[in-house]
Each structure stands twice: as structure tokens, then as C-alpha cells.
Amino acid sequence: MHVRVDEDTCIGCGTCEEICPAVFHLKDDGKSEAYDPEACDFAGCCEAAEENCPVEAIHIEQD
Numbered sequence: 001m002h003v004r005v006d007e008d009t010c011i012g013c014g015t016c017e018e019i020c021p022a023v024f025h026l027k028d029d030g031k032s033e034a035y036d037p038e039a040c041d042f043a044g045c046c047e048a049a050e051e052n053c054p055v056e057a058i059h060i061e062q063d
């Protein structure tokens, strides 16, 4: 599983970090990044973060 955040689309709402702090965090510029994308495989919350992103900036690709 591979996850990435489209930073051009992200509005920095923080929802993904709240839902899945093992994978996402907000950077100093206010945009989210998947700082540990491989954690998606066991964190079990990446799909929920993707579904709850209000601007659909999170993209998950299955390997």
C-alpha cells in the first residue's frame, strides 16, 4: 500500500493527522504529509483518513 498527499489540494484541516497520526502530520507550512507511508500497512487508519479528507487530497494505491 502506498499513500501520498497532494499538497496542492490539501487545505491543512488536520483531519488526517487526527484520524491517523501514525502516518500523517501537518508540516510547518500547514500542509499534511504522509511522513511514514509504510505505516499504512499496519496502522489500519489510512483508508479512514482518505475517506474523511474534505478535499480528497489523500491518495492510496494498493501495491
Ligand code: SF4
Pocket (backbone or CB within 6 Å): 005, 009, 010, 011, 012, 013, 014, 015, 016, 017, 031, 032, 052, 053, 054, 055, 056, 057, 058
Ligand atoms: S485531511 Fe486532507 S485537507 Fe485535511 S490536512 Fe489531511 S490531507 Fe490536508
